[in-house]
Amino acid sequence: MRVRSAGRGGAPGARGPGMADTALFEFLLTEMVAELWARDRDPDPGPRGQKTSLSALEGMGFRVGQALGERLPRELPAFREELDALKFLCKDLWAALFQKQMDSLRTNHQGTYVLQDNSFPLLVRMASGVQYVDEAPKFLAFPCGLLRGALSTLGIRSLVTASVTTLPACKFQVVIQKS
Amino acid sequence: MRVRSAGRGGAPGARGPGMADTALFEFLLTEMVAELWARDRDPDPGPRGQKTSLSALEGMGFRVGQALGERLPRELPAFREELDALKFLCKDLWAALFQKQMDSLRTNHQGTYVLQDNSFPLLVRMASGVQYVDEAPKFLAFPCGLLRGALSTLGIRSLVTASVTTLPACKFQVVIQKS
Numbered sequence: 001m002r003v004r005s006a007g008r009g010g011a012p013g014a015r016g017p018g019m020a021d022t023a024l025f026e027f028l029l030t031e032m033v034a035e036l037w038a039r040d041r042d043p044d045p046g047p048r049g050q051k052t053s054l055s056a057l058e059g060m061g062f063r064v065g066q067a068l069g070e071r072l073p074r075e076l077p078a079f080r081e082e083l084d085a086l087k088f089l090c091k092d093l094w095a096a097l098f099q100k101q102m103d104s105l106r107t108n109h110q111g112t113y114v115l116q117d118n119s120f121p122l123l124v125r126m127a128s129g130v131q132y133v134d135e136a137p138k139f140l141a142f143p144c145g146l147l148r149g150a151l152s153t154l155g156i157r158s159l160v161t162a163s164v165t166t167l168p169a170c171k172f173q174v175v176i177q178k179s
Numbered sequence: 180m181r182v183r184s185a186g187r188g189g190a191p192g193a194r195g196p197g198m199a200d201t202a203l204f205e206f207l208l209t210e211m212v213a214e215l216w217a218r219d220r221d222p223d224p225g226p227r228g229q230k231t232s233l234s235a236l237e238g239m240g241f242r243v244g245q246a247l248g249e250r251l252p253r254e255l256p257a258f259r260e261e262l263d264a265l266k267f268l269c270k271d272l273w274a275a276l277f278q279k280q281m282d283s284l285r286t287n288h289q290g291t292y293v294l295q296d297n298s299f300p301l302l303v304r305m306a307s308g309v310q311y312v313d314e315a316p317k318f319l320a321f322p323c324g325l326l327r328g329a330l331s332t333l334g335i336r337s338l339v340t341a342s343v344t345t346l347p348a349c350k351f352q353v354v355i356q357k358s
Binding site: 023024025027028029031032035036039056063071096097 | 202203204206207208210211214215218235239242243246247250275276
């Protein structure tokens with residue numbers, strides 16, 4: 001017995017009704033965070049610790065951000081200014097990843113940018129109790145790396161950190177590294 | 180300075196041109212596999228080994244498959260037969276994840292199904308050299324779990340294994356567990 005084969009771009013709705021890809025990405029990232037944390041809780045976790053898990057997640061985010069960034073410039077107008085690149089992250093990159101845009105972008109015009117998301121999807125699930133603020137950093141390391149990686153592909157070196165005051169809102173601070 | 184805020188469903192093209200979500204999923208999964216393997220290469224990897232990484236990836240796939248499965252039945256007609264569920268995996272689930280469908284589905288009508296993908300996206304990158312066939316299992320553990328998890332949500336208990344003979348083709352064997 002064979003299922004009728006259909007190539008790419010087959011029947012309408014073939015992408016699967018209701019299976020938003022953003023959900024897939026979030027499920028996968030949540031599992032990844034859980035797995036790395038479980039390994040850190042091992043009785044004998046080896047020479048790596050929790051700090052290394054954060055740094056591993058940041059590194060994974062960086063490489064995914066780079067890879068995504070490499071797919072973009074061919075199809076987009078060049079970024080004439082640093083600010084254009086940051087706006088691109090806030091609008092297009094965020095929308096592609098999380099189906100929403102950043103809520104605000106502020107800059108001191110000296111190479112520091114603050115990107116605020118009032119309802120960051122990876123934190124929304126955690127927002128039921130303020131006691132979980134301590135858990136937030138492990139969900140923010142990957143997106144920090146992602147922003148840094150995408151900027152890197154656009155030719156901009158940066159440091160990216162995140163902070164949470166009230167769940168599920170968070171701020172990403174991007175400090176451009178002048179070479 | 181503020182970027183004009185735009186809610187969900189904002190400007191046309193806001194999802195990010197060319198950033199197929201399938202790429203995001205593949206990048207993330209590739210990074211996850213690499214990170215788990217790097218940990219297993221640690222001089223002191225702790226009590227977990229490579230076999231445990233395969234089983235961890237299968238488990239992550241299972242939970243993601245369950246979570247995806249839970250989003251589906253409300254929007255889809257009920258699956259009257261086991262075969263309907265398998266067809267659904269081959270068409271809709273695969274299309275949602277990999278932008279393509281399985282190339283064939285065969286069954287012995289006794290609870291065993293063989294799902295063949297002639298060009299499985301996670302293996303395409305590896306297809307340049309037959310020497311990498313040994314590397315294939317680590318990219319197949321997650322999708323095996325995913326199939327098992329999605330079936331589980333549809334009320335079907337199964338064992339799912341994968342095999343590769345010629346990259347980038349692979350077969351997933353699903354054996355239904357009658358309770």
